[in-house]
Amino acid sequence: MPAKNIVILVSGNGTNAQAIIESCHQSKINAKVCAVISNRPSAYALNRAKAANIDAICIDHELFESREAFDETLRKQIDEYQPDLVVLAGFMRILSSQFVKHYEGKMLNIxxxxxxxxxxxxxxxxxxxxxxxxxxxxxxxxxxxxxxxxxxxxxxxxxxxxxxxxxxxxxxxxxxxxxxxxxxxxxxxxxxxxxxxxxxxxxxxxxxxxxxxxxxxx
Known part of the structure; x- marks a missing residue:
């Protein structure tokens, strides 16, 4: 089975993101983490992504006038990677219903x-x-x-x-x-x-x- 594409969304330290990245590298997960995206510029998870040669992207939610505007920009960025799965790993944002519906059945949270x-x-x-x-x-x-x-x-x-x-x-x-x-x-x-x-x-x-x-x- 071909490896899946994963995009991880984070807001903070990123220990769960690290566990997922390592599991992919160890072939415990048949997937590639294509990008780690954070809504906070200070998120240490972005450093973890860079250290693993994974695209590390910040979309600062404070720069948007509405939740919907942020979610739409986030969605477009995610979809550039054509993910099979979107993983929330300490992503401290309540997502709009339209965003959730777009990834229905292929977005996990812990x-x-x-x-x-x-x-x-x-x-x-x-x-x-x-x-x-x-x-x-x-x-x-x-x-x-x-x-x-x-x-x-x-x-x-x-x-x-x-x-x-x-x-x-x-x-x-x-x-x-x-x-x-x-x-x-x-x-x-x-x-x-x-x-x-x-x-x-x-x-x-x-x-x-x-x-x-x-x-x-x-």
């Missing part, structure tokens, strides 16, 4: 909670305040509902009594670096498909919360 728990921000703080004992991360397809698209895979971590939002974030991030490349690999190998809001992996329909990750899952 969220630091066990969706549908804690959509939005401050997920680690919220989990601790609610005295949860389990937390985690979810990979999902992007839809018009914020963090509400169908889930592909989730990974869990235990919340210790002395965990802070920062220590919990570190635990969750380590799982994100494992499950995001895995889900992307499934998609690029044609194993993961979508049909009528359902996700199908290797011919089997996934549950609402996707697959629960373990280290032996490939």
């Amino acid at each position: 969220h630091p909670s066990l969706l549908p728990l804690y959509p939005g921000l401050n997920t680690h703080k919220r989990a601790i305040e609610n005295k949860d004992t389990i937390h985690g991360a979810s990979v999902h397809f992007v839809t018009g509902e914020l963090d509400g698209g169908p889930v592909v895979i989730q990974a869990q971590v235990n919340i210790a009594k002395d965990d802070t939002p920062d220590t919990l974030a570190t635990k969750v991030a380590e799982k994100e670096w494992e499950i995001y490349p895995l889900a992307i690999a499934w998609y690029c190998d044609g194993r993961l498909t979508t049909a009528k809001d359902k996700l199908i992996l290797d011919g089997k329909t996934l549950s609402r919360n996707g697959i629960l990750y373990n280290e032996h899952l490939v």
